Amino acid sequence: MKPINEAKMTFLSRSTNEGFARTAAACFAAQLDPTLDEINDIKTAVSEAVTNCIVHAYPDRLGVVSMRLRLFEDNTLEIVIKDSGVGIPDVDRARKPLYTTGGADRSGMGFTIMESFMDTLKVRSVQEKGTTVTMRRRVSRRLGG
Amino acid sequence: MPVSCMETGQTLTAKIAGEVDHHAAKDLMAQLGREIDAALPQSLELDLGGVSFMDSSGIAVVLRSYKRMKELGGGMTLRQVPPHAAKVLRAAGVDKLIPFLN
Ligand SMILES: Nc1ncnc2c1ncn2[C@@H]1O[C@H](COP(=O)(O)OP(=O)(O)OP(=O)(O)O)[C@@H](O)[C@H]1O
Ligand SMILES: [Mg+2]
Numbered sequence: 001m002k003p004i005n006e007a008k009m010t011f012l013s014r015s016t017n018e019g020f021a022r023t024a025a026a027c028f029a030a031q032l033d034p035t036l037d038e039i040n041d042i043k044t045a046v047s048e049a050v051t052n053c054i055v056h057a058y059p060d061r062l063g064v065v066s067m068r069l070r071l072f073e074d075n076t077l078e079i080v081i082k083d084s085g086v087g088i089p090d091v092d093r094a095r096k097p098l099y100t101t102g103g104a105d106r107s108g109m110g111f112t113i114m115e116s117f118m119d120t121l122k123v124r125s126v127q128e129k130g131t132t133v134t135m136r137r138r139v140s141r142r143l144g145g
Numbered sequence: 146m147p148v149s150c151m152e153t154g155q156t157l158t159a160k161i162a163g164e165v166d167h168h169a170a171k172d173l174m175a176q177l178g179r180e181i182d183a184a185l186p187q188s189l190e191l192d193l194g195g196v197s198f199m200d201s202s203g204i205a206v207v208l209r210s211y212k213r214m215k216e217l218g219g220g221m222t223l224r225q226v227p228p229h230a231a232k233v234l235r236a237a238g239v240d241k242l243i244p245f246l247n
Contacts, residue, residue, distance in 0.1 A: 015168035022198075040198075040229040047200040051167040097237075105170070107204040109237045116236060 003070040003078075005031065010066040013054045013083070021067055021081075022046040028069045029077050032139040041117040042077065042137060048110040049081040049133045055102060057085025057131060076119075076138045087127035095123065148176045155187035158224075159210075162195030165203040165230075174209050181210065187219045194225030203230065204237045211243055222246050 007028050011017045022043040029042050046067070053065045068080040088094045095115070100108030115121045118135040125131040151158045159180055161173065181189065191210060196203075207223070214221045223245050226234065234240060 015166075018166050018168050019164060037228075040232075043198065044200050044229070044233060047166055047198075051200065051202065055167060104209070105174075105205055107201055107208065107237055109201040109204055109233075113201055113233060113236055117232075 001072050004073055005071040007069045008066065010064050013058045013063045013065050015054055018047055018050050018054065021050045025069060025079060032071065032075055032077060033142060034139045038139055045114045045117045045135055046079060048114050052110055053081065053083040053085065057083035059086065074138065075141055076136055079135045080132060082130065082132045084130040087129055088125040088131055089127055091123050091125050148173065148180065150180045152184050152186065156190060157181065157184045157186035158190040158192060160192040160195060164198040165196055165206060166198065166200050167202040170202040170206050173206050177210050178213060181213050185217060189214050189219065189221045190224050191221065192224040193227060193230055196227055196230050199230040199233050201233065204234060204239060207234065207239055
């Protein structure tokens with residue numbers, strides 16, 4: 001399937017960019033005429049993935065995070081968030097609810113939220129190379145729009 | 146990230162406004178911790194009515210306050226939880242620990 005629209009951006013792993021990334025994704029998604037609930041779900045999932053890059057992928061340095069947004073004819077939004085950080089040794093374990101290496105400041109719910117707020121979540125990771133998170137969400141078509 | 150507080154008897158009401166993400170969480174945890182330790186209340190009402198966005202970082206903020214209140218032998222409730230924040234908090238089972246009230 002070919003995308004009907006696409007946007008790409010890269011930014012530094014500074015925590016101020018969490019708000020930037022989710023707002024940018026919400027603006028791109030606006031062309032699908034999503035409901036407020038759908039927008040909130042998308043913003044939350046983006047915030048989770050970008051925060052993970054900032055907190056876990058680059059624990060003690062600034063690195064580059066990229067986000068690609070694509071829109072398909074069936075009203076599906078695809079979001080790919082990628083870092084070149086430390087990677088995840090065991091992805092299946094990392095995706096389990098409450099699993100965290102972040103201590104008391106984190107709750108280990110990020111992947112669980114991405115999974116339940118989006119339709120699909122794919123995580124690919126190579127240690128010392130980085131992590132790519134791909135999420136898709138089909139936005140409902142509203143009548144009379 | 147503004148936290149505004151009010152004490153009524155043994156109850157501390159803390160209102161949080163704005164976006165609760167990782168960027169805001171550190172300050173927020175510190176501010177809430179200071180307010181709790183200064184008031185030493187019997188119960189904490191954490192009012193989320195002004196929260197415009199919340200992700201999993203908010204779960205840790207809420208649970209941190211809950212833990213501190215438990216250490217003090219007190220209780221905690223959540224007030225005016227917006228639907229989007231409720232969805233995030235419920236995903237972590239926070240509603241089973243802390244009652245959501247209006
Ligand atoms: N981009 C990443 N690079 C390296 N490690 C990661 C990355 N994303 C996640 N992880 C690892 O996977 C674990 C689980 O991630 P998840 O987002 O579910 O929880 P968390 O970030 O620890 O806590 P929360 O998201 O609730 O604040 C993390 O603790 C970390 O060890
Ligand atoms: Mg996370």
